Amino acid sequence: MGQSTEMEAGAAGLQIAIVGAGLAGISAAISCALAGHSVTVLEAAKELSEIGAGLQITPNGSRLLQAWGLPQTVWDEAAEPTILTVHRYSGKILACEPDFDKRIRSKYGAPFVDLHRVDLQQALHNRAINLGVKFHLNERVEIVDPTGPTLATKLGHSYNADLVVGADGLWSRTRECFLGTVDEPKPTGDLAYRIVLSMDQIEEPVLQRLISNPEVHFWIGPGAHAVGYSIKGGKMYNLVLLVPDDLPAGVAKQHGNVEEMKKLFEGWDPILTQLLSHVNTVEKWKLMHRDELPSWINEAGNFILIGDSCHPMLPYLAQGANSSLEDGAALGTILKSVTKREHLSKALHKFEQLRKLRSEAIVKETFKQRNDFHMRDGPEQEARDEIFLSQLGKEIVGAFPSRWTCPVVQHWIYSYDAIKEAEKALEGEVRTSVKSHC
Numbered sequence: 001m002g003q004s005t006e007m008e009a010g011a012a013g014l015q016i017a018i019v020g021a022g023l024a025g026i027s028a029a030i031s032c033a034l035a036g037h038s039v040t041v042l043e044a045a046k047e048l049s050e051i052g053a054g055l056q057i058t059p060n061g062s063r064l065l066q067a068w069g070l071p072q073t074v075w076d077e078a079a080e081p082t083i084l085t086v087h088r089y090s091g092k093i094l095a096c097e098p099d100f101d102k103r104i105r106s107k108y109g110a111p112f113v114d115l116h117r118v119d120l121q122q123a124l125h126n127r128a129i130n131l132g133v134k135f136h137l138n139e140r141v142e143i144v145d146p147t148g149p150t151l152a153t154k155l156g157h158s159y160n161a162d163l164v165v166g167a168d169g170l171w172s173r174t175r176e177c178f179l180g181t182v183d184e185p186k187p188t189g190d191l192a193y194r195i196v197l198s199m200d201q202i203e204e205p206v207l208q209r210l211i212s213n214p215e216v217h218f219w220i221g222p223g224a225h226a227v228g229y230s231i232k233g234g235k236m237y238n239l240v241l242l243v244p245d246d247l248p249a250g251v252a253k254q255h256g257n258v259e260e261m262k263k264l265f266e267g268w269d270p271i272l273t274q275l276l277s278h279v280n281t282v283e284k285w286k287l288m289h290r291d292e293l294p295s296w297i298n299e300a301g302n303f304i305l306i307g308d309s310c311h312p313m314l315p316y317l318a319q320g321a322n323s324s325l326e327d328g329a330a331l332g333t334i335l336k337s338v339t340k341r342e343h344l345s346k347a348l349h350k351f352e353q354l355r356k357l358r359s360e361a362i363v364k365e366t367f368k369q370r371n372d373f374h375m376r377d378g379p380e381q382e383a384r385d386e387i388f389l390s391q392l393g394k395e396i397v398g399a400f401p402s403r404w405t406c407p408v409v410q411h412w413i414y415s416y417d418a419i420k421e422a423e424k425a426l427e428g429e430v431r432t433s434v435k436s437h438c
């Protein structure tokens with residue numbers, strides 16, 4: 001199998017091998033290191049240089065970043081939106097929550113922030129290194145043998161561990177090892193155009209104000225919607241366009257045609273089309289999903305999947321990143337009392353009991369949000385807009401078509417504290433996260 005690498009164990013901890021240095025993997029690395037375990041992360045990429053795009057970190061995620069003691073620079077580079085607005089695609093306002101930043105902090109004790117992915121990943125990576133986590137880049141895992149467990153990489157190296165954590169994302173190789181078969185993601189029928197604009201590209205004062213004064217804007221229309229928000233402390237603007245998928249089968253990402261993209265949004269809000277006029281190049285990303293797995297844990301109790309490898313999410317509630325942070329936080333907390341292999345399986349099943357139902361429920365909620373944001377013009381859309389407008393300028397009560405401010409769904413998602421819930425699970429108080437639907 002080539003060169004074998006034994007990982008160093010902590011004084012009383014486990015040897016944990018994490019496959020993937022995305023948000024789920026690095027979060028799990030931090031959390032497991034804080035729990036006293038020896039952690040090694042194997043990453044297929046040659047360097048951790050994520051292509052720039054925005055992330056919306058909601059309070060269920062930001063409270064974990066606070067708990068992990070990330071540096072002030074992360075918060076300095078963030079943009080905290082003061083208003084969240086939902087527009088009809090023409091520009092007409094359907095919903096608007098002023099003082100969004102203050103309301104969120106008051107309700108949940110943690111902020112809603114918009115970040116550049118690179119800023120967050122680098123901060124998490126540095127924190128993990130400071131905690132003694134070892135990173136091995138350019139190590140593509142090909143085989144996970146649970147009898148060790150042992151991991152074999154494309155370069156011919158092998159790594160032994162007490163626990164293997166598959167956190168290698170949507171196109172997960174560890175999932176295939178877990179299932180023992182090829183298992184490709186399935187198309188959702190949507191794709192995303194992802195755009196980042198810098199302030200120095202923008203000349204129009206109205207757009208400059210939009211970028212420098214952080215807000216979140218949604219434009220919802222027939223079969224598509226767009227979301228825009230500031231990042232980098234109000235110096236850049238992140239724009240995501242969600243439209244019907246026209247990529248060929250088997251193609252996950254492709255260079256997009258800017259004029260073709262603009263044509264899809266002809267007749268939409270002039271603010272949105274003005275923003276699109278500054279786009280020179282764009283990429284198209286097929287949005288994929290996965291079937292639910294019966295379990296995330298193998299029979300031997302030494303191999304587990306987390307994050308997008310087992311519960312990828314449509315980006316319509318911004319919970320893919322936040323759920324990955326939750327998984328990482330919960331895993332390390334659950335494992336903090338485990339020092340022997342024979343106790344691993346029981347702990348991992350506590351983790352699964354805590355995380356699986358919640359994650360899969362959020363996945364379902366993202367599809368419901370797509371339905372409410374992509375309605376074709378007609379009676380159903382008119383009924384939706386009536387619900388929106390009946391509560392415009394009022395305190396929202398009951399079910400609401402935008403889950404971003406729906407008092408039921410927002411509270412269910414944002415109030416969750418993965419560390420506290422994991423601590424309760426250790427005490428035998430695993431709570432099933434149940435909600436009413438919007």
